[in-house]
Amino acid sequence: MSNTRDKWEKIYANASDVVAQPCEVLRRYRHLLPEAGTAVDIACGLGGNALFLADQGIRTTAVDISNNAIDALKCRAEERGFTLDCIAAPVEDWLIESDDRCFDVIVVSRFLDRTLLPRLIDHLSPGGLVYYQTFTADKAQPSSGPSNPEYLLKPNELLRYFEHLVIRAFYDPGSIGRQHEGFRNESYLVAQKPVKK
Ligand SMILES: C[S@@+](CC[C@H](N)C(=O)[O-])C[C@H]1O[C@@H](n2cnc3c(N)ncnc32)[C@H](O)[C@@H]1O
Known part of the structure; x- marks a missing residue:
């Protein structure tokens, strides 16, 4: 774990001036967000998603292993x-500590720990939305994103993890068609937790 933290601390060491952007799925499906409520940006990095959610009037929590990233995000939020x-x-530690907390929106972009996915769903309020976007193994630009298969989605993999939720949007372009056109190298999904009756 400390190896992971050290790696990301180095990456974010000089990132305080970087302006982080929200991920594609959140921008594209902004209109599905609730007017108010709570959200969490998981593995938020510099918090492009968290800042976007806060700007939509949603009370937002942002979690990341890197102190440097979180410090930079705090400055951006304050500004x-x-x-x-x-x-x-x-x-994984934060999820245990937040055992009893549920969120109306959970966003994860460019982070994949398959063991955590069922636990994320547990933290979603009934009717809540998960926005998930990350890199795929089948890429139009092979050098894009990580190369370790552990961090790469297989075709339709997101659909399988969220099969008990209502799929509101799904995109998995692979490497078909005009490879230099369109949003590429990542798959995304918006899914809603059913409201129990
Ligand atoms: C590729 S970056 C993505 C950051 C952001 N979500 C985005 O889309 O720009 C992956 C992030 O995961 C964070 N991370 C890696 N392992 C983590 C863990 N176990 N817990 C929390 N954050 C973690 C890193 O610090 C890094 O910010």
Whole structure:
């Protein structure tokens, strides 16, 4: 775990001026977000998703293993007058500590730990949405994203993890067609937890 933290601390050591952007799926499906409520940006990095969610009027928590990333995010949030709950911790530990908390929106972009996926669903409120976007093994640009298969989605893999939720949007372009056109190298999904009756 400390290896992972050290790696990301180095990557974010000089990132305080970087302006992080929200991921494609969140921008594209902004209109599915609730008008208010709670959200968490998992493995938030510099918090492009968290800042976007806060700007939509959603009370947002952001979690990342890197102190450098979280410190940079706190500065960005303060500059923009947003109240963000910023947490520097491994997400697996934070999920245990937050056992009784549920969120209306959970966003994960460019982070994949398959063992955590069922636990994320447990933290989703009934009717809540998960926005998930990350790299695929079948890429139009092979050098894009990580090369370790552990961090790469197989075709339709997101659909399988969220099969008990209602799929509101799904995209998995692979390497077919005009490879230099369109949003590529990542798959995404928006899924809604059913409301129990
Ligand atoms: C590729 S970056 C993606 C950051 C952000 N979600 C985005 O899309 O720009 C992966 C992030 O995962 C974080 N990370 C890696 N392992 C983690 C863990 N066990 N718990 C929390 N964050 C972790 C890293 O610090 C890094 O910010």
